[in-house]
Amino acid sequence: xxxxxxxxxxxxxxxxxxxxxxxxxxxxxxxxxxxxxxxxxxxxxxxxxxxxxxxxxxxxxxxxxxxxxxxxxxxxxxxxxxxxxxxxxxxxxxxxxxxxxxxxxxxxxxxxxxxxxxxxxxxxxxxxxxxxxxxxxxxxxxxxxxxxxxxxxxxxxxxxxxxxxxxxxxxxxxxxxxxxxxxxxxxxxxxxxxxxxxxxxxxxxxxxxxxxxxxxxxxxxxxxxxxxxxxxxxxxxxxxxxxxxxxxxxxxxxxxxxxxxxxxxxxxxxxxxxxxxxxxxxxxxxxxxxxxxxx
Numbered sequence: 001x002x003x004x005x006x007x008x009x010x011x012x013x014x015x016x017x018x019x020x021x022x023x024x025x026x027x028x029x030x031x032x033x034x035x036x037x038x039x040x041x042x043x044x045x046x047x048x049x050x051x052x053x054x055x056x057x058x059x060x061x062x063x064x065x066x067x068x069x070x071x072x073x074x075x076x077x078x079x080x081x082x083x084x085x086x087x088x089x090x091x092x093x094x095x096x097x098x099x100x101x102x103x104x105x106x107x108x109x110x111x112x113x114x115x116x117x118x119x120x121x122x123x124x125x126x127x128x129x130x131x132x133x134x135x136x137x138x139x140x141x142x143x144x145x146x147x148x149x150x151x152x153x154x155x156x157x158x159x160x161x162x163x164x165x166x167x168x169x170x171x172x173x174x175x176x177x178x179x180x181x182x183x184x185x186x187x188x189x190x191x192x193x194x195x196x197x198x199x200x201x202x203x204x205x206x207x208x209x210x211x212x213x214x215x216x217x218x219x220x221x222x223x224x225x226x227x228x229x230x231x232x233x234x235x236x237x238x239x240x241x242x243x244x245x246x247x248x249x250x251x252x253x254x255x256x257x258x259x260x261x262x263x264x265x266x267x268x269x270x271x272x273x274x275x276x277x278x279x280x281x282x283x284x285x286x287x288x289x290x291x292x293x294x295x
Contacts, residue, residue, distance in 0.1 A: 004055040007120035008047025017042035018127025021055030034159035038127035056097035070110035163286035167252035169279035199223035202258030
């Protein structure tokens with residue numbers, strides 16, 4: 001048996017909104033799954049429906065599901081055939097998800113002390129607050145409080161999601177140095193091989209290097225190199241992934257930076273003119289701030 005606790009929130013109604021769903025399988029509260037999202041311009045009722053749609057999408061078809069919602073609008077529309085004068089697109093989505101599952105509905109009083117309903121409410125409200133006028137998170141420094149004091153961000157209430165980040169950078173060098181790296185001609189050993197391991201180790205130790213970064217359990221980290229023969233540049237690409245409450249951008253960026261520094265260290269005896277350039281994030285996915293695609 002699957003239980004889904006849902007809630008929606010909106011600031012202004014219409015205005016920035018958020019939705020949340022807490023999924024519990026076979027009563028195992030310890031293994032609950034949290035889902036949430038936000039929209040720039042919406043209504044409370046749309047967010048209430050959206051929460052149920054996304055909650056149902058997350059569970060297998062043919063499941064037996066009980067949906068707990070404090071929205072009479074949602075529960076009575078599905079159980080008492082209230083008229084659907086608005087939000088027809090979301091009602092169609094909800095009907096499609098309900099059709100392939102056995103769903104029962106329970107209305108619960110909002111803010112009545114049930115921990116999972118309260119959790120869904122907090123997540124939905126947070127999502128609504130996170131949306132700015134242009135649909136992105138508010139432009140403020142998350143590591144600085146109202147008094148100006150820096151500290152680690154509390155991510156305890158954020159849901160675990162699959163997160164991926166890709167970073168790039170490059171090392172420019174003389175033609176002779178470039179040739180030595182390609183032919184493995186340095187006495188110190190395999191420059192690229194050592195730089196790859198150094199980049200992976202750097203990613204794994206990011207929280208020890210950057211004071212306010214959260215320690216993350218990485219699922220995977222890769223560091224790849226490409227030789228730009230015409231410009232005598234070694235391009236570095238690092239990809240990091242995890243399933244957690246915060247992103248892996250810093251891990252990917254650290255991997256590129258440490259790999260580049262390792263190349264510099266191993267080659268500096270023959271080339272003092274090397275330049276580390278263009279270390280940057282080029283891609284991220286997962287989390288509340290949405291996907292990013294850069295060059």
